[in-house]
Amino acid sequence: MAKTHVSTSINGEATEFLCEPGDTLLDVLRNDLQMTGTKEGCGSGDCGACSVTFNGALVCSCLVLGVEAQGAEIGTIEGIGDNDKLHVIQEKFLEHAALQCGICTPGLIVSTKALLEKNPDPTETEARYYLAGNLCRCTGYDKIIRAVMDSAEVMRGGA
């Protein structure tokens, strides 16, 4: 079957790709665009490792088709921070040792950024509920939540 041509925007840059209509956005990001920062965990929308933003909404890229990206604005972990300077959330994840194996970390950072854009001053309960779709099997979440709350404070200009 002929591949479909898709024009989209990823992290603010116009991007084009060819994909099979059944390929997920996660497949396209990792296999066609070599943007391997986005991780595949479950492939069924349960774990959040593949979290990206899609037209501003936080989504699992394993549950979006690549063809649906036509004309959309996509944000991935590669758009957060740059090679010279980490984003505050990334710094805080390091500082609080909020990762071990690292598979959940890109998804958690993308989700944390989405949370703090929507709610710059979340309670710990709000942060835990918002991030309930990002599973971590190493850290037990406490360090992650400390990193999130500390990031929020810094981003509000409080520290």
Next chain:
Amino acid sequence: MVSVVYEAPDSIEGAINLLANAEIPANVLAGGTDLIIQTNGSSDESRLFVDVKKIAGMTDATIDSEGLELGPSMSCSEFTAREDISRVFPGLVESAYLIGSTQVQGRASVGGNLCNSSPAADTIPALIVNGAQCIIAGPGGERSVAVEDFVTGVGSNCMEKGELLKQIKVPAPAPNTSDAYLRFIPRSEMDIAVAGAGVSVTLDGTGTCVAARVSICAVAPTPLLVADAAAALVGSTLDDASLQAAADAASAASSPITDRRGTAEYRRHVVGVLVKRAAKIAAERAKGN
């Protein structure tokens, strides 16, 4: 691996044509949070996905004195952010907020939850107690089906080949009316209902219940409208005896199964407890309206 054919028509007519004339299994693609997983696990050689999100009105919602006109494919995250809707239908909005994670809510929709027709779909009891109607467009024209008549079995509904759910209409509630939806899950997030209950009540000036609707889910092959439970509330001040009678009616109407989420006896009991609690919340809200 299923070979997918993808179409994104820009009109209802275009979608109906594609669905009606499909020579391979055809599915409407809304949020895809159920469809993509079901397709990955399917033995079909090929499937047609008709993405309806480019069609005007499918992802919009308007609310006015007549009620709510909901584009069935509006994402739950957009839906739950609408304060104008949650003011009028707090229970319905709560039910959408319970679906999956933040990420899933970024894609999943109320119409998708309805059309997936799971016995445990959280939004369906909340739609039923609010008297919601499904506007279904097909090759022969449009028809309207009450949500309580829409689901016909586990994962099946009344839609025929070529038909599309184009709108969900929820009439404006009477004065002093409100709703609530509660479900029980063993964890605090990211689970499927063991039992769920939606209640809508209308009170008069003295706090007496003059109208009610009760709907339960995850305790029968389809979500149920339980008229006997509503009748137990009407005419009462939602005192303990009336609430217990409503709970008993809901338990009696249920026909749950035992699975790893809970036993049949447990579900039958819990669904009654949820009806009582949801009725109290709905009544508190109705007093404020």
